[in-house]
Amino acid sequence: MLVALTGIGLSTAAGLNAYIPFLVVALLARFTDVVVLPSGLTWMESWWAIGIGTVLLVADVVLDKVPVVDSVNDAIQTAIRPLSGGIVFAATSAAADLESSTWVQENAWVPFVAGVVLAAIVHAGKATVRPAVNAATFGVGAPVVSTIEDGTSFGLSLAAVFVPLLVLALLVALVVVLVTFRRRRRAATRGPDAS
Numbered sequence: 001m002l003v004a005l006t007g008i009g010l011s012t013a014a015g016l017n018a019y020i021p022f023l024v025v026a027l028l029a030r031f032t033d034v035v036v037l038p039s040g041l042t043w044m045e046s047w048w049a050i051g052i053g054t055v056l057l058v059a060d061v062v063l064d065k066v067p068v069v070d071s072v073n074d075a076i077q078t079a080i081r082p083l084s085g086g087i088v089f090a091a092t093s094a095a096a097d098l099e100s101s102t103w104v105q106e107n108a109w110v111p112f113v114a115g116v117v118l119a120a121i122v123h124a125g126k127a128t129v130r131p132a133v134n135a136a137t138f139g140v141g142a143p144v145v146s147t148i149e150d151g152t153s154f155g156l157s158l159a160a161v162f163v164p165l166l167v168l169a170l171l172v173a174l175v176v177v178l179v180t181f182r183r184r185r186r187a188a189t190r191g192p193d194a195s
Contacts, residue, residue: 002164006092009160009167011085011115012174015122017064017153018077018084019057024157025088026050034161041091064146067139074127085119086112092161125178132185 013021022044028035030045043049063073090112126149133141152174159166 005164005167006160007089007111007115008118008171009156009164010088010092011118012122012167012171013153013156013160014085014088014115015081015119016126016149016156017057017060018081018119019053019060020150020153021088021157021160022084023050023053023057024154024161025091026053028161029091035092037091041087044087044091061146061150064149065143067134067142070134070142070146071127071131074123074130078123078127081123082116082120085122086114086116089115089118129178129181132181136185136188 010021010025025035025037026044026049029037029042030050037044060073060077064070090108130142130145133145152170156167156170159170
């Protein structure tokens with residue numbers, strides 16, 4: 001179960017910000033023994049991958065704070081976030097532990113696909129909610145929501161690696177926030193006279 005929670009947490013975090021969980025995994029693999037990358041993904045801990053990831057993270061953090069530009073960035077990230085989710089799921093030491101399973105050895109694509117699907121679902125929610133936040137707050141909410149998303153991605157990435165059970169609580173909280181926002185949005189669009 002902990003194996004799955006690590007992958008789920010990292011993939012979910014990638015749905016919010018592709019580069020934070022990537023860099024968390026890459027830096028932990030480079031400087032510690034906490035994350036041991038499978039042989040096919042050791043490129044993640046190279047200086048060039050960390051450097052490119054850092055530049056892309058800075059660009060994403062800045063662009064995601066600007067109303068309208070954030071929606072364009074989300075459109076571009078539609079391919080990147082799910083791919084990042086697949087890579088970080090497959091790259092974690094938890095995914096490497098799964099390789100001891102004969103079934104996973106024969107179906108090595110499963111952790112990658114699971115990460116892609118999870119990150120895509122979270123990204124779709126983020127990309128759907130953001131324009132509504134921008135419209136409701138006249139763009140003032142974009143930097144606030146973006147900062148919360150980045151913080152959640154970072155916290156979820158660390159929790160996934162160090163305290164996988166905490167991922168459950170964080171995911172429940174994320175779902176509650178999204179459902180609450182969606183209900184409020186529906187109620188606002190129906191108007192005060194609708195029952």
